[in-house]
Amino acid sequence: MNTLICDSYEDMSRVAADMVGEQLAGKPGSVLGFATGSTPLGLYGELARRYRDGKIDFSKARSFNLDEYYPMKKDHPQSYSHFMEENLFSKINLASTDLPDGEAADPEAECAAYDRKIEAAGGIDLQVLGIGLNGHIGFNEPSKSYSMPTYLTKLTKSTIAANSRFFAEGEAQPTTALTMGFAAIFAARSIMLLINGSNKSAIAKKLFEGKIHTDVPACLLLLHPDVTVILDRDALG
Numbered sequence: 001m002n003t004l005i006c007d008s009y010e011d012m013s014r015v016a017a018d019m020v021g022e023q024l025a026g027k028p029g030s031v032l033g034f035a036t037g038s039t040p041l042g043l044y045g046e047l048a049r050r051y052r053d054g055k056i057d058f059s060k061a062r063s064f065n066l067d068e069y070y071p072m073k074k075d076h077p078q079s080y081s082h083f084m085e086e087n088l089f090s091k092i093n094l095a096s097t098d099l100p101d102g103e104a105a106d107p108e109a110e111c112a113a114y115d116r117k118i119e120a121a122g123g124i125d126l127q128v129l130g131i132g133l134n135g136h137i138g139f140n141e142p143s144k145s146y147s148m149p150t151y152l153t154k155l156t157k158s159t160i161a162a163n164s165r166f167f168a169e170g171e172a173q174p175t176t177a178l179t180m181g182f183a184a185i186f187a188a189r190s191i192m193l194l195i196n197g198s199n200k201s202a203i204a205k206k207l208f209e210g211k212i213h214t215d216v217p218a219c220l221l222l223l224h225p226d227v228t229v230i231l232d233r234d235a236l237g
């Protein structure tokens, strides 16, 4: 695991954007894996700015997102589909974008189809990840066992509480989601894990112990040969 410590969130986002830029410069038809949440917003803003300034081109690249609430309408303001459209996809020129379909009638069939689509695209070249307060990756929540394929999962109370900030009071909040399992994540040729903020310092510390804490899904990333953790000083604690 490579570790890059940045002075600020802005620096971290620029370093992450540099990595995406290098990936595309080396392979314009790259398959990018994207994540939602507050963490990658700085990266997405930076990528949008660089595209607007003519410094980066996504026209041959495609993307797959880690997860989507289920059930969830694509145009719902809290859907990850809407989040990505709003914060990235509408601002750059990706050849194609994919997320698990939160409207699918048959979630299991959708999960299998999603994995097939990623495989058919040649797998992910560079996967962007954030980390949950509980160490989750995508919606792979702490558990005794972890799914390899994409699957329908139940969110933990702590994740529901952490994400409640995005939902209006009284608004129904999903408790289940479709998430890539560890197969597609692990098949990614390289992974960047972004961690910022003092509220993530406890979970970052667990990761840096270099042990596979099985109740911290992010620790499984220690087994991947090409992971770069990019974090700001606040996350160091």
Ligand code: PGA
Pocket: 036, 037, 038, 039, 040, 130, 131, 132, 133, 136, 137, 138
């Ligand atoms: P956050 O979420 O970026 O909003 O902190 C990360 C995650 O839950 O994976």
